[in-house]
Amino acid sequence: MSPLPSKLAYVPFVSVADMMGLVHHIGIEEMLTDLAAEIEADFLRWPAFDKTPRVASHSAIGVIELMPTSDGETYGFKYVNGHPKNTAEGLQTVTAFGVLADVVTGYPKLLSEMTILTALRTAATSAMAARHLAPEGARTMAMIGNGAQSEFQCLAFKAVCGIDTVRLYDIDPTATARCARNLAGSGLTVVQCRSGQEAIEGAQIITTCTADKQYATILTDNMVGAGVHINAIGGDCPGKTELHRDILHRASIFVEYPPQTRVEGEIQQLDPDHAVTELWQVVAGQMPGRSDARQITLFDSVGFAIEDFSALRFIAKAIVGTPFFTPLDMIADPDDPRDLFGMLQRAKPDAAGN
Ligand code: NAD
Numbered sequence: 001m002s003p004l005p006s007k008l009a010y011v012p013f014v015s016v017a018d019m020m021g022l023v024h025h026i027g028i029e030e031m032l033t034d035l036a037a038e039i040e041a042d043f044l045r046w047p048a049f050d051k052t053p054r055v056a057s058h059s060a061i062g063v064i065e066l067m068p069t070s071d072g073e074t075y076g077f078k079y080v081n082g083h084p085k086n087t088a089e090g091l092q093t094v095t096a097f098g099v100l101a102d103v104v105t106g107y108p109k110l111l112s113e114m115t116i117l118t119a120l121r122t123a124a125t126s127a128m129a130a131r132h133l134a135p136e137g138a139r140t141m142a143m144i145g146n147g148a149q150s151e152f153q154c155l156a157f158k159a160v161c162g163i164d165t166v167r168l169y170d171i172d173p174t175a176t177a178r179c180a181r182n183l184a185g186s187g188l189t190v191v192q193c194r195s196g197q198e199a200i201e202g203a204q205i206i207t208t209c210t211a212d213k214q215y216a217t218i219l220t221d222n223m224v225g226a227g228v229h230i231n232a233i234g235g236d237c238p239g240k241t242e243l244h245r246d247i248l249h250r251a252s253i254f255v256e257y258p259p260q261t262r263v264e265g266e267i268q269q270l271d272p273d274h275a276v277t278e279l280w281q282v283v284a285g286q287m288p289g290r291s292d293a294r295q296i297t298l299f300d301s302v303g304f305a306i307e308d309f310s311a312l313r314f315i316a317k318a319i320v321g322t323p324f325f326t327p328l329d330m331i332a333d334p335d336d337p338r339d340l341f342g343m344l345q346r347a348k349p350d351a352a353g354n
Helices: 016-026 028-044 084-089 115-133 150-161 173-183 196-200 245-250 258-264 279-283 305-318 340-346
Strands: 010-014 055-058 063-070 074-082 096-102 108-113 140-144 165-169 189-192 205-208 215-219 229-232 241-243 251-255 296-300 326-329
Touching: 010 016, 016 028, 016 108, 016 115, 016 305, 028 115, 028 150, 028 279, 028 305, 063 305, 074 305, 096 115, 096 305, 108 115, 108 305, 115 150, 115 229, 115 279, 115 296, 115 305, 140 150, 140 196, 150 165, 150 173, 150 205, 165 173, 165 196, 173 189, 196 215, 205 215, 229 241, 241 245, 245 251, 245 296, 251 279
Parallel strands: 010 108, 140 165, 140 205, 165 189, 205 229, 215 241, 229 296, 251 296
Antiparallel strands: 010 326, 055 063, 063 074, 074 096, 096 108
């Protein structure tokens, strides 16, 4: 790949192949650690961002969402879907792409695949949250739901939180076997379990990352002992939750952006005024995170636009000087800005077809 032409209107495009190349170039654990730091830095300046709950278009079988935000200099958005029935058809449950744009000109400055990047940023955010909320010395994590996100979650908790053992469970044993195979050689001790109950034995952190468009009960109240940290990823849509309501009443609940989480997260099961803490306030030292060893902490993750913004900005910096992008001619930018039509006319083939 040649360096970007100077023309302002060329937009670097990071394809799926580019993203995979970049992850291997940086190293996945290094990238998860760097992404967690990038996201944490933006949580520290949370008030600087425009915030709005994502714009969701629901159907009976899934959801398509737009997730915008801006820090006044850069604007970003992600397009993402969630279709739990897709895997049965050989398709991803979640796919995504995203854009960064310059607030001063309004011109896009990055277009990137975000299916892989979403898995990376979700795992990095979870691990960053757990660093503030999980019990000290946590070494074992239960990983319930062994689909597309699961290896990323396991590796982020290893790299960022020092987890050394993961206990896997999925209703589909082939998913557990695949996850275990993919984590072989990662340095994690991987235990395949036959039930959720078996998976949580001895775990100080429980991650739930299942996909089902219903009020599911992945964890019942009696499964959750004092002192654990729950990282609940899969409940992220109206009518789609993973935890029994009674757990929520025993837990200290931490969320990304309450107006979005109240509609999409586990807390949709609670009264709208049930007390929750915004994670950014914990990161900024304004609110306590874990305050005692017996406390149950819950990160009710739904995924918020600022995490995608941080991830896209990380990619925009990381691709500089690498071959992992293609300049896209996607903005019409005539030399005389009012002569859009003239530019079109000059591009007309002559009689000889040239
Ligand atoms: P996936 O379809 O690839 O994997 C989901 C897995 O859950 C499957 O292997 C399935 O067999 C398993 N499962 C379903 N019901 C189960 C049950 N009752 N017990 C145990 N396992 C069960 O999906 P994915 O891409 O890994 O995403 C997982 C979930 O995370 C989805 O619901 C997705 O919407 C959500 N998600 C959340 C965020 C966030 O930021 N919070 C980001 C990405 C994805």
